[in-house]
Amino acid sequence: MNDNLKKQKIKTRIETEEDFIYCPRLSNSIKNVLKAHPDGIDNERIAKIMLTTEQTVETLFQSAIKKIRNFLKIKVE
Secondary structure (H helix, E strand, O other): OOHHHHHHHHHHHHHHOOOEOOOHHHOOEHHHHHHHOOOOOOHHHHHHHHOOOHHHHHHHHHHHHHHHHHHHOOOOO
8 A cells, every 4th residue: 555545544533533643652542542641642742643734723723613612602802
């Protein structure tokens, strides 16, 4: 299997399987990453295990924060 096809299959699993990330050391499991790093991980590591960029991670984070603030009716000046 060529590398592009392999990478695409992994990306598809990341997008469709609830507990799958690309981290063979921790059995490709988000649950195992959370157990191993209870205080969290940085955007660089998140980007690597999600096969994306740090910018995408930051964009998704900011979007989630905005949705939470809107839901809780929190205004930030």
